[in-house]
Amino acid sequence: MGPDEKDTAKIAIYEEPDGTLVGIMDGEIQEIYPGEERPGVYLEGEAIDDIREKAGGMCISEDAFNRELAEEIAKAWNNVARTMEAAAEVFTNWIRSVAAQIEAKHELETALRWASCYYRPAFNRYRHTKKKRTRKKYEKKILAWYREEVL
Numbered sequence: 001m002g003p004d005e006k007d008t009a010k011i012a013i014y015e016e017p018d019g020t021l022v023g024i025m026d027g028e029i030q031e032i033y034p035g036e037e038r039p040g041v042y043l044e045g046e047a048i049d050d051i052r053e054k055a056g057g058m059c060i061s062e063d064a065f066n067r068e069l070a071e072e073i074a075k076a077w078n079n080v081a082r083t084m085e086a087a088a089e090v091f092t093n094w095i096r097s098v099a100a101q102i103e104a105k106h107e108l109e110t111a112l113r114w115a116s117c118y119y120r121p122a123f124n125r126y127r128h129t130k131k132k133r134t135r136k137k138y139e140k141k142i143l144a145w146y147r148e149e150v151l
Helices: 048-056 067-118 120-127 132-150
Strands: 011-015 021-025 028-032
Touching: 067 120, 067 132, 120 132
Parallel strands: none
Antiparallel strands: 011 021, 021 028
16 A cells, blocks of 8 residues: 555566566565556556446436536636636747747857957957947947858
């Protein structure tokens, strides 16, 4: 039995050097045969086939079915779906903006790498300025050069 007092347990499966599979369940080593079929045991010891038979016979009678409750659940689910669609659209726009920023930064890094080799005066002025405004000016100049000459 597992820690929650149900028929569950932790299992680890290892492959031996000779190719056999070995499982450790509840601290006991058990050999596993991949071709062997064992009936699954679920829900407090009942076989899975018994559960399938019981589930096949289940249906909701008309007098037990509450139409108003079903309509309320449908309305609530539609509201959740609309909210999720709106949230997904906002999230998609945010992801696209982040991707555009990453692409712009990558383009600037590539342009600076090219400028460090082939457009040295502008690159040196860009590197050795402290003011953000001046640096931005040379950044634009290097990007324009990169787009015109390299791309």
